[in-house]
Amino acid sequence: RGMGFRDSNQDILGFVHQIPDRARERLIDLASTQLEDGGCYHQYQPLTKKGNSDIGGDFSDDPLWMILSVGAYIKETGDWSILDEQVPYDNDASKAQPMLQHLDVSFYHIVNNLGPHGLPLAMRADWNDCINLSCYSDTPGESFQTYTNPKFAAEGGYSKVAESVMVATLFTYAGPTYVGILKHLGKDAEAEKAQAEIDKMKENVMKSAFDGDWFIRAYDAEGKKMGSKECEEGKIFIEPQGFAIMSEIGKDEGADVKTLEAIDKYLNTQYGLVLNNPAFTKYYIQYGEISTYPGGYKENAGIFTHNNAWIICAAAYAGRGDQAFKYYSEIAPAFNEEISDLHKTEPYVYGQMVAGKDASRFGEGKNSWLTGTAAWNMVAISQYIIGVQPDFDGLKVDPSIPHEWDGFKATRQFRGATYNITVQNPDHVCKGVKSLTVDGKAIDGNIIPAQADGVHEVVVVLG
Template sequence: MTEARKFKNKYGYFTDDGREYVITEPKTPKPWANIISNGDYSLMISQTGGGYSWRGNAGQNRITRSMQDIIKDPWGKYVYIRDVETKEFWSAAWKPVMADYEYYEVRHGIGYSIFNQKINGIKSKMKVFVVPDAPVEIIEITLANESERKRILDVTTFFEWGLGFAPDEHREFHKIFIDSKYEDDINGLLVDKYLWGFPDEKGRNNNISWEYTAFHAVSERPKSYDGDKESFIGIYGHESCPRAMKEDKLAQRVGRFVDASGSLQVELELKKGESKTVVFTIGAAMKSYEDPKELANKYTNVEAAQKAFEDVHKFWSQFIDTEEIKTPDEAMNIMTNVWLKYQSISCRLWGKSAYYQTSAGYGYRDQLQDSQIFLISKPEYTKKQILMHAEQQFNEGDVLHWWFTIRGGGPRTKCSDDLLWLPFILEAYLKETKDFTILDERVSFLDGGRATVYEHCKRAIERAFHRFSPRGIPLMGDHDWNDGLSAIGNDWKGESFWVGEFLYEILKEFISIARERGDYQFADKCKIVYESLKENLNKYGWDGEWYLQATTDHGLKVGSKENEEGKIFLNPQIWAVISGIADKDRAKKAMEAVTKYLLKDYGTLLLYPAYTKVRNDIGYITRYAPGLRENGGVYTHAATWSVWAYTLIGESELAYEAYKRICPPNRSDNPDGYMCEPYVTPGNTDGPLSPYYGRGGWTWYTGSSQWLHRVATHWILGVRPTYEGLLIDPSIPKEWDGFTYRRQFRGATYLINVNNSAHVNRGIKEIYVDGKLIENNVLPDFKDGKEHRVKVLMG
């Protein structure tokens, strides 16, 4: 039976169930990668076999070495296959040898990547994945002899050890602290490093060892090994043609006096038609509580590897399969059901790094927003994230802009929106779970003392109340959500109208939370600010046809019709609608301006027109080339919010257009123009002033993945939580006949079938729950652990 190939182009396609993206041509326009993580140990692997591994985070605890090169993709954990008799060799992935192949494919899946190819009569399958509950990656290689003669092959690995801070540009220094040795009882290498970049307990730098022991093992007895890059590659050699492939055996140089790499070589004899499997592992054991030999011996065998791979599927199912949509839009189905969840969890929340960015920690607002992806499947993970972020707050209510995940620490900045994401995400959690006990959880402050989560949120809001201009508009500070507005308000005089709208949205919900807790004085204070914000934002922020973005420290307008460049910004328009500060007439006008100036071929631009002249009073956004990223490009994170806003003003068709244009599979028709992976969201897409209009950039490590999932489910399909129960309010294209949606909610499972035979955008005629007509469009909150069938008739 022929495999269905969805969104096929010359580089690849989605499988019928959407759970794999199959790359059939390794020379993709940019590296097309997979980010695989179990929440602790992570790796990145590209379609050529490039990539690296890390534990905890990729900036402070890199396991294998790499240096960013976004063009060549020149670093990886490589596997060479060699015919011992003819001396011909190639690699199990296309790189580094780049040999001619009979066929080649890479299957990027959920928690794994598989490389299939056939070269010189040998069919190879290399499966790469991370064990779900251990700091171990497995490289399982199966070779099948499809030639007409017996074959003797050797299989050889090669990669460089990093072990600690990355990148290690001063390699001559770092390499002298690495010590490797070969151990017969694991068929492999153990590696330590006598230096980690942290200071010791007395603050002395370069005075502690790396706290882990790395290992590299193989399931067969090696015929040779090596731990030295120089002897493996050769001083004048190259990874594509290393000296080791010209020698019968590896040099077996290990110890403290080499440039540390890892290589194991095993020999296999294959009769005609025979196949054999060999398993390699790489891992890093924490010395205080893990034994590297135990880990190596447990997982470095074929049976254990196969069991671990089965566990990968079970592991990811709990996050992926608790929700499923079926709509007429295959791109929406694939992304919502599979890839947006995987991208948000494996990369943004757990791996925290990708091809285009190495991160050493969490962004305060970033991973808080990302954690909403857990709300349907595992809301306790969202709760954990909320508590973690609350701990990064000071008694005064402000927070760290970001912090390192190993040993902590980060910048206490004057960013004006960071602190407000705590109450915003808390409100989303409460609506999904109705778990008000979280408000009484006690969490520490960074500068001492503890308080409830409610108090942490209250202090964030009160801190924001102290940052208002004389006109009653929130101050910009170092920047708001848009980091590139980095020079507008450093003197605490410039205003951010967007922060005002964001705060208004938060207060709308938090007033009732405060009243429920009996905190009437604070609730009344919030109500006063809430009402004054609406008045002042409309009085000073309305520019005639749309809302201003900001004013500078010198009182100049930003995002105004008076500006030649950057005269309209996206965020203040859509959040005026989302928050409700705009009345019906202004909401309509603001979104008409969005449609006229910002909604383009590949999504909604962040501003128009792009800045072509540097503005020292605005920030580094003006220093980007025009049309790139925040400077007049599509910044996907904000573009998702435009979908939300369009639904709120009743423009369902425009909402769907804004969604379709940023949904990655829809870019499959021009992969050379788009360049990015069609299975994950990009951080940005070049705008009209770029000569590469429509080119994607910064994939994987972007908060747009969670938001694209959320606007599809909550605002287009219109199934969203309220305190009373699940609200059903679709805002769909008229041409749709309907859709189905299975999702968990407070312990019960809802099987929702929406019939749109009337072919309307909005409106509900009847809803039946388990065969009984209900009076409104809010489904009962069963909390009974059972399945409930919901029939919705639109009209």
């Protein structure tokens, strides 16, 4: 079956600090399966290191994850040479180009495939493989993953009307990493051009995809909203919300606060955040597989732990440390010991999902190990809540913690040096660095310049 292109890129976000050499190797293997237009095989075979042609490509989110993973590798290691590495397209050495060029085509693959509202085309699917806006299957047993309605097949394989708001917000979240790389390389004109595309996408999202209290999920192939107050069911979805908040889309208009409040009101449960609400109770041919599952299971209003992490990150980013840690605690295996008889799955590993509030066994875990949650929740707890985040220019420290915490201590190894970090919270705030010292010397801002070696004492005061 192969391994997921998007999944493997996201896994790197969580383990690059542990085995950077292996991460580098995996990044090159993944990029070697990319197509010249920036599209990607949805799966690759780790043994042959080739893309899986049985599944093919045209999953609209895939290219963006590589921008994030390559960026994470550079931020962690400071190894900019990976961008000069000659990497094939479609495993054809004669088509090899520098890794930077792979990032170029990844970014512009989104820009070059926009729909009527200036939002990315949904193509066969985005991160949610069960939202199939070009399928329209009315035959039982037909694969939603491989079947395309003949009408859309004739148009090139997918609808040129259906758009993904999730991919739009992922683009505005991942895009600044690409811009940062270009700026570091002195490619200012290219960086400015890319930033203009990000800014334009943010405008398009606010204009056409903000529903007043949250961001809609998509436009279907008929040009109708999915994940909107206007819908009969499935009025709000989790996937686009976190990336929109972290991209600061509509922040000046209070969109971030409204969205977080809507998430807490409509999606949160004692066992985690459901993927959508209300659950679908019948088959919607225009949406595909998502509406075939019973309410509360899998993608139909199940608690998909993978994308819970995006909301944890977003709440922390927005300064809501209490909300972020609450969501983290709801799904972290260590916090589920007391409900092990209900939860069922191993108490030391994340599962793909937990049965949602519409399910007969609300709170029961499903499909342990089969998830990208561990990597993303490592990012959530270490980089957004604890707030120790690698950056191109050093180590950023920006905690977002529960207000009752007095502080904490953490040790971080980074680019050959060790940092003993003490965070003090005398005013009991959730977020806001008042002062930062390294080895007794005050630092402007909250980014610690990378040190070559040694052990360094860092003191951060919140306030």
